[in-house]
Amino acid sequence: MGFLTRFGRTFCLMALAVWLTTAQAGDGPIKITWWHAMAGANAKELNHLVDEFNQSQSKYQIDAVYKGDYTQTLTSAIAAFRAHRQPDILQVFEVGTGTMINAKNAIVPVYKLMADHHVGFDPNGFIPAIKGYYTDTDGQMLSMPFNSSTPVLYYNRDEFKKAGLDPDKPPQTWKEMGTDAKKLRDAGVNCGFTTGWQSWIQIENFAAWHNLPLATEQDGFGGTGARLLINKKPFVEHIAQVAQWSKNHEFRYGGRKDNPASLFYSGECAMLFESTGLYGSVKANAQNFKFGVGRLPLDTRIARHPQNTIIGGASLWVLKGKPDSHYKGIAEFFKFLSQPRQQAEWSRATGYLPVTNAAYQRLKKAGFYAENPGAEVAIKELTLHKPTANSKGLRMGNYSQIRDIINEELEAVWSGKKDAQQALDAAVKRGNKQLEKFQAAQS
Amino acid sequence: MIERRAVFSHRWLPIALVAPQLAVTAVFFLWPAYETVVSAFYVQGAFGGSEHFVGLHNFTALWDNASYLHSFGITLIFSAATTLLALSVSLLLAVNANRALRGAKVYQALLAWPYAVAPAIAGVLWLFMLNPSVGLLARALDGLGVPWDFRVNGTQAMVLVVMASAWRQIAYNFLFFLAALQSVPSSLIEAAAIDGAGPIRRFWTIVFPLLSPTTFFLLVIDLVYSFFETFGVIDTVTQGGPANATNILVYQVFETGFVGLDLGGSAAQSVVLMLFIIGLTVLQFRFIEGRVRY
Numbered sequence: 001m002g003f004l005t006r007f008g009r010t011f012c013l014m015a016l017a018v019w020l021t022t023a024q025a026g027d028g029p030i031k032i033t034w035w036h037a038m039a040g041a042n043a044k045e046l047n048h049l050v051d052e053f054n055q056s057q058s059k060y061q062i063d064a065v066y067k068g069d070y071t072q073t074l075t076s077a078i079a080a081f082r083a084h085r086q087p088d089i090l091q092v093f094e095v096g097t098g099t100m101i102n103a104k105n106a107i108v109p110v111y112k113l114m115a116d117h118h119v120g121f122d123p124n125g126f127i128p129a130i131k132g133y134y135t136d137t138d139g140q141m142l143s144m145p146f147n148s149s150t151p152v153l154y155y156n157r158d159e160f161k162k163a164g165l166d167p168d169k170p171p172q173t174w175k176e177m178g179t180d181a182k183k184l185r186d187a188g189v190n191c192g193f194t195t196g197w198q199s200w201i202q203i204e205n206f207a208a209w210h211n212l213p214l215a216t217e218q219d220g221f222g223g224t225g226a227r228l229l230i231n232k233k234p235f236v237e238h239i240a241q242v243a244q245w246s247k248n249h250e251f252r253y254g255g256r257k258d259n260p261a262s263l264f265y266s267g268e269c270a271m272l273f274e275s276t277g278l279y280g281s282v283k284a285n286a287q288n289f290k291f292g293v294g295r296l297p298l299d300t301r302i303a304r305h306p307q308n309t310i311i312g313g314a315s316l317w318v319l320k321g322k323p324d325s326h327y328k329g330i331a332e333f334f335k336f337l338s339q340p341r342q343q344a345e346w347s348r349a350t351g352y353l354p355v356t357n358a359a360y361q362r363l364k365k366a367g368f369y370a371e372n373p374g375a376e377v378a379i380k381e382l383t384l385h386k387p388t389a390n391s392k393g394l395r396m397g398n399y400s401q402i403r404d405i406i407n408e409e410l411e412a413v414w415s416g417k418k419d420a421q422q423a424l425d426a427a428v429k430r431g432n433k434q435l436e437k438f439q440a441a442q443s
Numbered sequence: 444m445i446e447r448r449a450v451f452s453h454r455w456l457p458i459a460l461v462a463p464q465l466a467v468t469a470v471f472f473l474w475p476a477y478e479t480v481v482s483a484f485y486v487q488g489a490f491g492g493s494e495h496f497v498g499l500h501n502f503t504a505l506w507d508n509a510s511y512l513h514s515f516g517i518t519l520i521f522s523a524a525t526t527l528l529a530l531s532v533s534l535l536l537a538v539n540a541n542r543a544l545r546g547a548k549v550y551q552a553l554l555a556w557p558y559a560v561a562p563a564i565a566g567v568l569w570l571f572m573l574n575p576s577v578g579l580l581a582r583a584l585d586g587l588g589v590p591w592d593f594r595v596n597g598t599q600a601m602v603l604v605v606m607a608s609a610w611r612q613i614a615y616n617f618l619f620f621l622a623a624l625q626s627v628p629s630s631l632i633e634a635a636a637i638d639g640a641g642p643i644r645r646f647w648t649i650v651f652p653l654l655s656p657t658t659f660f661l662l663v664i665d666l667v668y669s670f671f672e673t674f675g676v677i678d679t680v681t682q683g684g685p686a687n688a689t690n691i692l693v694y695q696v697f698e699t700g701f702v703g704l705d706l707g708g709s710a711a712q713s714v715v716l717m718l719f720i721i722g723l724t725v726l727q728f729r730f731i732e733g734r735v736r737y
Contacts, residue, residue: 075701082491099704105492254576255594256682266576401703408510411686415595430510437705441486441493 029054029061032329033087036064037073037314041280042147045349053336060329070096070314071400077319081106086319088326089333091146093314094133095399098220100317101142102397102442108318108327110334111140117331121338125356129308129382133393134315137221143315144334145355147346149277150309150378151201153193153294156286159270163187170271170294174241177271177297181250184270191252192245193271194260198253199406200312201273201296203230206238208391209296209381211307215435220395224439228402228431231424234302240420243413253414256407261285275312276378279351293374295381307391309381313352344368353379397438402431476717483710501711510687511695511712518691521605522669528609529665530658533616538646540617541624551621558614562607563675569607570680593681597688600681604689607680608673616661623657624650655735663727670720692716 038046043066050064067073070093080086092100100107114121123131123141134143157167163183171177181192195201207214212234217226245251252269254260264272265285273296274282282291298306316337318330336342343359346352348368354360360379363369369376387393396402409423409430418426451457483501487494505511540550557565572580575592584591593599627650635645674693677683683690683698690698696716700709 071702075704078489078491078704099489103488103490103492105488106490253595256684259594263576268576398703398705401698401705404698404702408684408686411595411684415597415685417597417686433508434703441488441495 029059030325030329032060032062032089032326032333034062034064034089034091034316035067035073035077035087036091037067037070037093038091038147039066041284042277042350042352045346048349049337049342049346052342053333056336057332060332062333074099081319081321084321086321088319088322088330090317090319091314092143092317094312094393095403097134097143097315098395098397098399098438101136101395106320107142108320109136109140109142110144110318111142113318113327113331114334117328119331119335121331121335125338125358127353127355127357127360127379127383129387129392130311130353130355132387133311143317144337146314146316146337147277147350147352148311148313148315148355149275149352150311150382151197151205151273151296152276152374152378152381153271153273153296154264154278154282154374155271155292155294156264156267157290157292159184159187159189159267159289160292163189163270167290167292170292171297172294174238174297174299178241178245178250181245181271182248185248185250189270190249190268191263192250192269193273194252194254194263194269195273196254196258196260196278197273197275197312198256198410199403202238202242202410203235203406204394205296205309206235208308208310208393209306210234210299210303211388211390212302213390214394215396218389219393221389221392224397224435224442226396227435228428230406230431231421231428234299236420236424237301238299239410239413239424243416243420246414253411276375277313277350277352279375280349291374293377295377306381306384308384308387309378310391310393311353311382347375351375353382396435397442398434401434405430405434479710479713479717482706483714484707486707489704489706497707501707502715504708505711505715510690513687514690514692514695517601517687517689518670521601521608521673521689521691522666524601524605525608525612525669525673526662526665528605529612529616530661532609533613533661534620534654534658536613537617537620537624538650540621554617555614557611558618560611561675562611562672563679565611566604566607566676566679569603569610573603593685595685597685600685600689604673604676604680607676608669612665612668616665619657619661620654623654627653659727659731659735662731663724666723666727667720670716 034050036043036046047064050062054061065087067076070091073090074092074096077086077090086106111123114123126141126145130145130148131141134145135141153170155170160167160170160180163180164187165180165183171180177193184192204214206212207219207230212232213219213229215226215228215230217223220226242251246253252263254263254269258274258278260269261272261274261278261281263269264274264282267289272282279293296306296309316334318327338356340356340358340362343354343356344362344366347354347359347363354363385391406427409418409427412418412426413420413423484496484498485494486497486501536554540547540554560568570578572578573591573593575581575594581591591599593603631649631653632645635649640648670691671693673691674697677689677691677694678697681689683694692712693716696709696712699705699712703709
């Protein structure tokens with residue numbers, strides 16, 4: 001009962017906060033609110049971009065408001081939308097895309113916004129693997145790509161040397177991953193490798209990298225009838241192999257999301273699968289050792305060549321229900337954000353990928369990648385080949401819940417409660433229930 | 444016999460005095476509770492666009508959901524363990540604090556401190572001590588040959604969240620037990636001592652029964668605490684993991700509603716939880732209160 005009381009209290013506080021942030025003061029520039037989920041170094045850079053836009057013109061003023069992590073930001077926006085106090089712009093993580101696309105009453109598609117306000121805007125300037133994640137079935141852009149990341153392998157060069165491995169050659173295949181991890185263990189390193197975001201990296205990106213379908217209906221792009229395929233042999237063998245390695249700490253589980261990164265920072269684990277968006281933090285935290293960045297290993301039994309990775313991160317959605325005068329300002333702001341200079345600056349400071357080709361070229365010309373070869377690994381993975389139906393991304397409803405289900409089932413494998421086949425069968429069964437539920441709610 | 448009763452000369456005065464509390468209850472409890480019950484019968488899009496009445500579907504779906512049923516079991520274990528630990532340790536501390544002759548006040552004040560710590564902070568404190576890679580206690584355990592890693596081992600995760608949750612509640616219970624102990628008449632204890640009863644026997648036959656109203660009150664409070672307020676501990680320490688080992692009902696409600704955006708399902712779970720805790724409290728008053736001597 002106390003919980004409900006808290007529910008109500010939070011709701012009212014939220015409404016009050018929303019009212020305070022959206023209340024407008026007479027004349028002056030038109031205020032446009034942007035709710036985001038960027039903290040730390042990323043928030044600093046984001047505010048820098050906003051300041052730059054605000055100073056570049058006097059008609060609009062962007063108010064960037066930090067709303068907690070991705071989940072909290074989305075939930076606050078939903079509560080605010082229902083109370084008619086929503087922000088103009090909302091940053092939503094990639095797995096929330098399915099939810100946003102289907103919230104037709106709440107969103108203004110970006111292609112429509114840009115067309116209505118005649119700001120020069122070229123959707124084809126975006127890197128295809130990034131743009132593809134946020135377009136509808138006709139290729140029209142629904143949200144504005146902002147911070148995109150993709151997984152890479154960070155490794156400890158010092159420990160590689162100690163174990164007699166070549167610090168310029170991170171493992172290229174999963175087989176090498178096993179032998180390298182074993183050598184590292186034999187040399188006295190506490191653990192071979194660990195992984196952040198296990199569902200995103202070891203399942204979703206594993207599928208794209210090996211050109212395997214993750215779900216039917218082109219990983220969900222074809223319709224809400226999609227069902228998961230992650231209990232097929234390649235996935236089961238992969239997870240079973242990693243579980244086998246965990247017995248001798250060649251692999252060690254370090255928790256969900258970014259939590260395992262601390263095992264890498266402390267030198268306990270010699271290798272870490274993580275997002276390129278963490279590049280800045282890795283650089284700041286890896287103070288006692290030199291680190292390198294490698295691409296994801298390939299399982300040569302499944303594919304002879306890697307395909308391409310898929311993105312994570314977030315995009316910007318425009319919400320309905322604001323005065324007409326706001327939308328022109330939002331369009332101007334989006335145009336500003338997609339300029340090569342802003343994009344390059346954002347990418348350089350945060351480690352997120354440059355989302356347009358022009359920004360990538362600009363960074364390249366400026367010699368950024370020559371100085372930071374690690375930063376280029378990610379964009380090369382993403383643009384390795386033209387995306388296929390299996391590597392364009394995924395679009396499924398209730399996907400945050402499905403990720404939690406996958407997390408739970410994988411944890412059951414790491415703790416030895418289930419074998420890989422049992423866990424992935426259960427993940428498919430439970431995940432498909434979520435997909436059925438979403439499908440039913442749409443029809 | 445004349446009734447002893449305070450009488451207000453005006454009719455509106457008592458109403459005005461009670462009104463703020465009633466308003467707070469209505470706005471912060473009755474209204475959200477009503478909304479929760481209503482939305483438990485609907486399936487709705489996250490942004491509120493579409494809304495279908497589905498009758499009891501959200502409730503029946505819960506019984507098909509193995510992880511929800513699992514969560515029920517987890518909650519019972521967690522609540523029972525937290526409550527028992529909080530009650531027994533605080534009683535032990537209170538009995539000893541009550542006996543201490545020197546420094547009793549300091550002792551009592553220090554033991555009350557943890558209550559000022561919010562559950563989420565309590566969770567983080569324990570997390571620091573028992574973090575498998577950097578925690579001091581975790582390192583010590585490793586040194587003793589206990590492989591401590593609550594991120595993989597569900598039992599260890601449960602032990603950790605129970606300790607973190609009980610730790611804070613021990614301080615609260617301690618204050619009540621101490622006050623109750625101090626009101627036990629010393630003549631009773633002296634009389635028993637003269638009759639030859641040892642300290643343990645004196646405690647169980649005289650002191651413990653006299654503490655029963657306090658114990659009963661704390662039992663109800665601690666159970667409600669372990670069901671609802673421990674959310675902060677779970678969220679900061681384990682997020683319900685590993686593999687659902689600490690996914691208590693209130694966390695499941697949050698996950699379904701706030702992460703999964705399934706508002707109808709989340710509301711149905713809240714209603715079940717609300718009915719369950721009402722039922723539990725009624726049972727306690729029926730069966731346990733009968734043994735309480737005021």
